[in-house]
Amino acid sequence: xxxxxxxxxxxxxxxxxxxxxxxxxxxxxxxxxxxxxxxxxxxxxxxxxxxxxxxxxxxxxxxxxxxxxxxxxxxxxxxxxxxxxxxxxxxxxxxxxxxxxxxxxxxxxxxxxxxxx
Amino acid sequence: xxxxxxxxxxxxxxxxxxxxxxxxxxxxxxxxxxxxxxxxxxxxxxxxxxxxxxxxxxxxxxxxxxxxxxxxxxxxxxxxxxxxxxxxxxxxxxxxxxxxxxxxxxxxxx
Numbered sequence: 001x002x003x004x005x006x007x008x009x010x011x012x013x014x015x016x017x018x019x020x021x022x023x024x025x026x027x028x029x030x031x032x033x034x035x036x037x038x039x040x041x042x043x044x045x046x047x048x049x050x051x052x053x054x055x056x057x058x059x060x061x062x063x064x065x066x067x068x069x070x071x072x073x074x075x076x077x078x079x080x081x082x083x084x085x086x087x088x089x090x091x092x093x094x095x096x097x098x099x100x101x102x103x104x105x106x107x108x109x110x111x112x113x114x115x116x117x
Numbered sequence: 118x119x120x121x122x123x124x125x126x127x128x129x130x131x132x133x134x135x136x137x138x139x140x141x142x143x144x145x146x147x148x149x150x151x152x153x154x155x156x157x158x159x160x161x162x163x164x165x166x167x168x169x170x171x172x173x174x175x176x177x178x179x180x181x182x183x184x185x186x187x188x189x190x191x192x193x194x195x196x197x198x199x200x201x202x203x204x205x206x207x208x209x210x211x212x213x214x215x216x217x218x219x220x221x222x223x224x225x226x227x
Contacts (some may be wrong), residue, residue, distance in 0.1 A: 035213055043157070044204075044219075045163065047216040050215070057214075095163075099214065102168070109161075
């Protein structure tokens, strides 16, 4: 069955870096674009970044542009989010949903990132 | 791109119908048809309920329906059930795979 599993979250100090991972299984990963979406505690969903199926294009929300980098390894069915210069406002649960023709049809349970000052 | 506008909360009694709106502009909702709706219960991941304005994934009850008129998309839940109580988010998929979410609507079943 299709699964995406996020990992790598934790508590990190403001200004430091963290790398999130997303492991995909049950589908042909190299055929799908993948996104990162986050949700701050008690808040709504916020789109963070997208990487196309072959890694040829990447786009970011203005709030993370220049600080976050999305990448993927299709040989390992893995998606990554490198987060640098973290701020308190980056505290959130991070999800990596699969993109099927413009809809997010599979989501993992997310991984919590807490940025402390 | 600004977030799409949803009412913070809606409510209804079991068996009734409720509609949640998702308002944008002529540059976003008015220009694209890849509108999706997600349901999120506390402590769980979002679940796709509607895609491409009005299509339901398999397994989603036909009580859930979607539509769009001009710059506003809508999610209607008919025959409201207690299990429908959750947060609902609209999203719009735009050029270059950029995505805009609505602010979310809390549905309370009275």
